[in-house]
Amino acid sequence: MMMQHSTQSLSLENILLISQDKMQQLLQTLKKETSILERNILEELESITQEKITLTEQIEKNEQQRIHFLTIRSLNPNEPKQWLQNNKLISTWEKIKTLSEQAQKQNQINGLIINGNRNRVQTEIEIFTTSSPAAELVYSASGKNIKQHDSNTLAHV
DSSP, X not given: OOOOOXXXXXXXXXXXXXXXXXXXXXXXXXHHHHHHHHHTOGGGHHHHHHHHHHHHHHHHHHHHHHHHHHHTTTOOTTOHHHHOOSHHHHHHHHHHHHHHHHHHHHHHHXXXXXXXXXXXXXXXXXXXXXXXXXXXXXXXXXXXEEEOSSOOSGGGO
């Protein structure tokens, strides 16, 4: 694990490189989470969730270092043109942005898998707890079950 440095001793390049490394680690963690969710290995979810929390906290701390570094130099952290002074910084910043977008997409995918699993389990529960075995399960556009009490199908006549 990399030693923590004060903001004063870190260069902008080092701050961005640390950020890039942490974003890469977060993306890999999210991909591992996808695999765990797809294989439904619940006992591994707690450790992967803790890993995500730790990385997110580290990324946030690093982002605060970047903002502080730029602010004390009278540079606007939200205006990269002010502080991306060379190709190395530009390249690193672009990689950070790309990794961030990939991590957001991967996180959305994981959310969809979780919701899909939740809906599947809810459907199974409803099937097993329905008072009438012939009760219909009708789905809304979002895939949620709609209970039909006054159905006009032959099964309910």
